[in-house]
Amino acid sequence: MNVAAHSELRPARTRTAQWATPLAAACALLLLAATAEIVLDGAVGHSPLIPKSPPIAGWLSGIGERLGFRVFLIAVLAFAAGYAGLCALGRSVSKRWAIALIAVLHAIVFLGPILLSTDVFSYIAYARMGVEHGINPYQHGPIAIAHDPVYHYVGPDWKLVATAYGPLYTLLSYPFAPLGVEGALWGMKVLAMLASAGTLALVWRCARLRQLNPVTAILLVGANPLYVIYCLGGAHNDLVMLLLMMAAVSLTFAGRDAPAAAVVVVGALVKATVAALLPFMILARRSRRQIIGALGALGVGLLVGLLAFGVDGINIVAALNRDAAFVSTDSFPNEIAHLFGKPGVFPIDHDLLKGALVVIVVHLMWRTWRGYDWVAASGWALLAISVTSTWLLAWYILWPLPLAAIARDRRLLVATLAVQGLFVAHQLTPLFAPVS
């Protein structure tokens, strides 16, 4: 480029930089307004988007109006637009402002009601089954404690279903059981909040180690609409899994292979999905310490699970097989079945999807063996699991996001955000065709 052209471009760049900060501020305000709208309207209750719950957000209930699909979807779209703008302008956002924005978003959601999912009541029910009633949550569903106050809040689909979560998560939830339903609910919210803060701190650290912009990285994760509204709003235990996943990545970056592999196994004993990281980590590092660390953690974890819950507590394969048979309307296989004129997913489709997943994972393992970024490979595997799953929930497509934010292959980030965008787009029907 010649000097004249360079000097012409400079004022344009300066003008863009001048606009970047106010634009980023406007995007941040959009995020805050959308979150506040959902939380304040949700606090009113009597909405299909807000599960039955003890009145933890009753003091907010006089401000908003009953949350309907239309307002909720518009708020989510506004949030997504603000998020896209903020991530694009990530370099113009200071570290302090990014952290403050994410902290305020977390605080708003923390003070509000449980959003969109009854899962947190299942966590509490399983904990109360074990602690208060002496019933093994791996053998019985919450219906076994139909007289317990939490039973009233458990989702109708899950009343007969034994827990599918790992034994370490169940043990982690046990201290909340004696606090009563409301106390346990606040406990779960605090746990989700702390897990999220830890995850974001580790995303920051890993991004810096990889010489990526850490501000953009934490905005990508901590200001993501599905992360804030769906995952944090529902106090989902996926946040604990993400924390352990990022701890393992961070430890690997620090060259601590044995603890890293052990943490992946601990994560898998919280929620099995995170085990997808282990083969890629091992293929990339090729260290005996990883095998020793993983086997040691697996031995201790299984022993603890066995002593606490018996064989059912460590039979994770059975729980995964059971959940894999479920079909949700939002799952991509279900949408593809509709596209080809089928009413839904058939058993043969489950086998085809499993076959496709195996092919993808084998290809990724081969690529990792030949030097491909193992963090990206792990992210692709998690994305493939969520896309091929017939039981897809919003928080499942968050699994690859922290890895995508720090991966060397930026295609993973584009693909993850695109899949999230399609998930949100699939929710939009009530905007075009409301049912009165």
Added chain:
Amino acid sequence: MSADATPLKRGWQRLPPGLRPRDADQPGRGRLWRVETIVLLLAGLLLLIATVNDVVLSAHTNHRLVADLRTWRDYTGHNYKNVSAEQDIRKYTTTDVVCGNTTPGPPKERIQLCLQVTGPTVDGLRTARGGWYLPPKAENLHRYRYGCFGPPKRDGKCTR
């Protein structure tokens, strides 16, 4: 690679060059990267088309549902809120059954009138081809139906 991997590393050197592990991906965007990207784009396109198709299908279903409810209210002259619509989940036809109370009261707590609604939506309404009655607190099952009229009577949809 970590320090303890050295003996392992020596073992890998015995493998043919094409099978040996590498510590870093090959620089640049090779043929494999392009093939992967094309596969990803095609997969993304399939998901996009499937999502748009599903949203359109759901929107049509919602429009039909709204027309069904309006048709029931128009036919009966009752502007009740709690009217339920059932789709044909056996043969996936667009013939729906819409049920609601015949007198004011909580859902399904009074004698219910069910209408078989079919055909295209014209001016926000569909055609009620016939129907039947259900006693209070009864589900829309063959054994509870009575007083069939229109095509359902001919098709033997009622027990009484």
